[in-house]
Amino acid sequence: MPNHADIYANQATMYERLVSKQASLYETIQAIIPVEGLDIIDMGAGAGRLTRVLAPQAKSIVALDASESMLRITADHLGQADLHNWRTQVADHRQLPIEDHRADLIVSGWSICYLGNSDVDHWEANIHQVISEIRRVLRPGGTAIIIENFGTGSETPNPPDFLVDYYRLLESEYGFSHRWIRTDYTFESVDEAEMLTRFFFGDAIADKVVSEQLTTLPECAGIWWLQV
Numbered sequence: 043m044p045n046h047a048d049i050y051a052n053q054a055t056m057y058e059r060l061v062s063k064q065a066s067l068y069e070t071i072q073a074i075i076p077v078e079g080l081d082i083i084d085m086g087a088g089a090g091r092l093t094r095v096l097a098p099q100a101k102s103i104v105a106l107d108a109s110e111s112m113l114r115i116t117a118d119h120l121g122q123a124d125l126h127n128w129r130t131q132v133a134d135h136r137q138l139p140i141e142d143h144r145a146d147l148i149v150s151g152w153s154i155c156y157l158g159n160s161d162v163d164h165w166e167a168n169i170h171q172v173i174s175e176i177r178r179v180l181r182p183g184g185t186a187i188i189i190e191n192f193g194t195g196s197e198t199p200n201p202p203d204f205l206v207d208y209y210r211l212l213e214s215e216y217g218f219s220h221r222w223i224r225t226d227y228t229f230e231s232v233d234e235a236e237m238l239t240r241f242f243f244g245d246a247i248a249d250k251v252v253s254e255q256l257t258t259l260p261e262c263a264g265i266w267w268l269q270v
């Protein structure tokens with residue numbers, strides 16, 4: 043399995059190329075809460091897949107991430123779009139550099155999972171700390187939306203074993219509501235599909251792409267949301 047920490051530090055552009063093959067999440071977020079005029083925080087913003095679609099409608103948006111090189115891509119895109127209502131900052135989910143009650147909406151896509159992986163020491167304490175930070179930073183009535191992997195290569199939910207306890211905790215312990223959606227990848231060619239899937243998902247998925255000559259790779263994402 044590829045080393046994701048190394049990818050976020052050293053191959054941010056390739057990661058961005060991979061996720062550019064998926065449809066925008068804007069309508070999914072908008073269906074939970076209209077984003078116009080909100081102060082938004084994107085936790086684990088990465089190369090800005092969510093930040094970039096939310097920024098044009100937001101009052102303000104702060105893109106936080108552990109990786110400076112991922113945030114540099116976000117900043118480049120927002121600068122090119124001539125937007126001025128944003129900033130980026132390196133931060134860990136467990137200690138947000140934000141004052142209390144500053145945000146109307148927190149989004150986090152495919153990121154808190156790295157702390158909630160049940161193979162990681164203290165994963166439950168990590169999630170407890172992350173949810174405490176989300177509650178601290180949201181204004182009363184604010185909304186948190188967490189998006190995570192619910193099965194790559196799968197047309198129906200098939201979440202990774204090492205994440206199901208984290209997902210269960212979001213609902214049972216912290217009161218999140220849940221649904222799932224499809225977030226399929228549409229590649230230009232089988233060669234591109236193989237290259238990008240091998241880069242991020244590893245040999246099992248890439249070998250399936252090649253043997254089945256796929257240019258579309260199905261994927262499911264879980265969406266969890268909570269109003270505080």
Ligand SMILES: C[S@@+](CC[C@H](N)C(=O)[O-])C[C@H]1O[C@@H](n2cnc3c(N)ncnc32)[C@H](O)[C@@H]1O
Pocket residue numbers: 050061085086087088089090091092106107108109112133134135136150151152153154156157
């Ligand atoms: C799969 S990428 C998702 C990026 C973006 N949200 C998206 O939807 O494409 C995961 C991101 O989470 C960041 N990340 C991982 N662990 C983190 C932590 N403990 N605190 C903050 N960011 C973290 C990584 O640096 C990486 O940019």
